[in-house]
Amino acid sequence: MNIFVLTGAGVSAESGLGTFRDKDGLWTRFDPMKLATPEAFAQNPDEVHAFYNMRRQNLLAAEPNAAHRALAHMETALAERGGSLFLCTQNIDDLHERAGSQRVAHMHGELLKARCTACGETMPWLKDLSVEVPCPSCRRSGGLRPHVVWFGEMPLEMDALYDALLAADLFVAIGTSGSVYPAAGFVTEAQGHGIRTCEINLDPSDNARQFDDARYGPASATVPTWVEQVLTT
Template structure:
């Protein structure tokens, strides 16, 4: 099978083996913290100190984490497809930078990036690795109290939707890795791929909420299933083994 353009959607499951928690699984982040008090514009307006503390903790955890073999395999797949004249469109729901640190060159963050900060006063976005607080001045306009993580909170519009839709419709294969299948619009991409007769494959630790939308599924840790997927693609298979 000649697969040239692959659309890969990754979720928290791919970073779990790097020590970063998932969100909706038993024991996940949202089972321990109330997202309505930490991950909404209203929560930030009501108590920015608490929200900053939560995201400062997550930013420090993300910077300490290291990419795992699943991240490395996707970086290699990108390079191999590019060399063939194809493309890997890597869309991640994750706000960490593990894909980039593993070597992936083009990563689309549908939910934003934890290592960036945005000013609500002037709209400027900055690379950011330090803690944020209500006293942090915006490097662009100098306003204090306006800096926030450049992540998508509940109730906000995901990023890059037009580019994602365009890449999905041009793909030869849709692959979801480590996703819960519960967060939209990303959870709807498998159904959209099927609508356009694009083969679908899920690589998950356990079946996702939208498992019925996938033609094929491989269950297991991402550090095992993703390198196996890569090997199968490079051997001329369809990635399902």
């Protein structure tokens, strides 16, 4: 069996990382147009850096939860049976990797990387960023930014994601709001090609009615149970 899993902020919420569109989510406390757009970075890079420095330190203090570990186990188990798990995440954290997942497609980028707008180089980055920090590659200052996809920018690896989705036997969305495109459209794409679909979420997503199957509850409980059921059938 080949499974395409899409994860969103809900899979990392129990690790202490904030979601975005819930009633207490990040975008209810911070204005994304002032913090998560290329225009915001051009106009006020210090404020944008401060926001992402805070999130980076929060991530470094977080740990994977049972949902991350279950998906890493599933990847190994399916491979041993001749199948595959394609793990695509909207999250910019590295908790899937720290839990043991070997192949993770980060369609919205990675917080623990920086990208230079001057030379285009992308590099691992665990420290704070500021306009004073020079790029290790080209040595220019002021051009380093978080390697994340902001509003108005195209998600990464889209061709590869659609290829993997259409090769799947099952599409599963875990911890997603169902309101952020193009990821929210994956379920429509899957169903249009006869691929079974399942939603695993704390509560029904905005596009919950489009899924063939659904399971609701905390990710740390629902995801391991689902993984065990799939692997024992």
